[in-house]
Amino acid sequence: MEDKTQNPQEQPSTNITEISESWPRRAWAHLESVRRASPLIQCITNFVSMDLVANVLLAAGASPAMIHSIQEIPDFAPKTHALYVNVGTLTPDWLPRMKTAGRTCRHSLMLTDLFQGVDSMHDSADAVEAAKSLAQVTGSVVAVSGAVDIVTDGQRLVGARNGVAMLQKITATGCSVTALIAAFVAIDPLRPFEATATALSVFGLAAEIGMEMAKGPASLRMHLIDALYGLDRDIVHRRTNISHM
Ligand SMILES: Nc1ncnc2c1ncn2[C@@H]1O[C@H](COP(=O)(O)OP(=O)(O)O)[C@@H](O)[C@H]1O
Numbered sequence: 709m710e711d712k713t714q715n716p717q718e719q720p721s722t723n724i725t726e727i728s729e730s731w732p733r734r735a736w737a738h739l740e741s742v743r744r745a746s747p748l749i750q751c752i753t754n755f756v757s758m759d760l761v762a763n764v765l766l767a768a769g770a771s772p773a774m775i776h777s778i779q780e781i782p783d784f785a786p787k788t789h790a791l792y793v794n795v796g797t798l799t800p801d802w803l804p805r806m807k808t809a810g811r812t813c814r815h816s817l818m819l820t821d822l823f824q825g826v827d828s829m830h831d832s833a834d835a836v837e838a839a840k841s842l843a844q845v846t847g848s849v850v851a852v853s854g855a856v857d858i859v860t861d862g863q864r865l866v867g868a869r870n871g872v873a874m875l876q877k878i879t880a881t882g883c884s885v886t887a888l889i890a891a892f893v894a895i896d897p898l899r900p901f902e903a904t905a906t907a908l909s910v911f912g913l914a915a916e917i918g919m920e921m922a923k924g925p926a927s928l929r930m931h932l933i934d935a936l937y938g939l940d941r942d943i944v945h946r947r948t949n950i951s952h953m
Pocket residue numbers: 825826827828853854855856857870871872873874875876880881882883885908911912
């Protein structure tokens with residue numbers, strides 16, 4: 709995730725004047741800000757994930773826009789607070805749309821782009837060194853999801869340990885948590901590393917709570933959305949699990 713934000717005045721009003729150093733407090737501040745500011749997130753995402761991505765963003769308090777028409781993008785992209793690009797069902801005709809959206813954002817609001825791929829069979833820990841190198845070479849924040857989600861800016865490295873294994877049995881959870889990262893970065897654009905870690909943790913925490921009521925993947929999908937919508941400060945403060953690695 710490359711942070712291209714230059715002008716914080718262009719971001720939605722968030723009222724994050726000071727965020728405590730504690731990860732749980734930071735996670736709650738981010739979620740509360742998303743609910744308050746309702747950032748507009750443009751999603752150019754794969755066909756499989758459109759529904760869940762939009763519903764996860766709505767449940768978190770953000771405003772999703774699944775805009776991918778080449779005719780609409782030049783007018784629409786400058787109005788958004790973050791652009792989320794997902795290459796899960798990429799075909800050549802989608803590339804100009806993604807590039808136009810990225811270019812439009814870069815020249816207007818200096819937004820944040822997020823890119824995400826499809827299911828991996830590897831442990832996220834295997835990717836630590838590659839993630840660090842990628843972050844250093846690109847000057848970006850890189851996240852790798854898994855049982856422990858790792859986040860690095862090339863120097864710092866944290867693990868977000870919330871979540872349940874059943875998430876792997878619901879398609880588009882990786883896509884959805886990445887869109888949630890876009891919403892969190894949109895309301896704290898100067899701290900994409902922190903916003904990425906807290907978004908991963910908040911999503912995982914919603915899954916943990918949803919799992920208490922779920923009977924399998926289909927009901928977890930439903931309860932995850934409900935739990936994300938209903939997360940309160942007490943739960944986020946008590947159960948956010950992010951630590952340095
Ligand atoms: N074994 C696991 N235990 C807990 N959470 C997990 C586990 N595997 C994946 N997750 C969570 O599921 C979500 C989707 O991640 P992942 O399945 O790695 O994405 P993708 O579907 O893109 O491969 C993330 O929030 C991640 O933390």
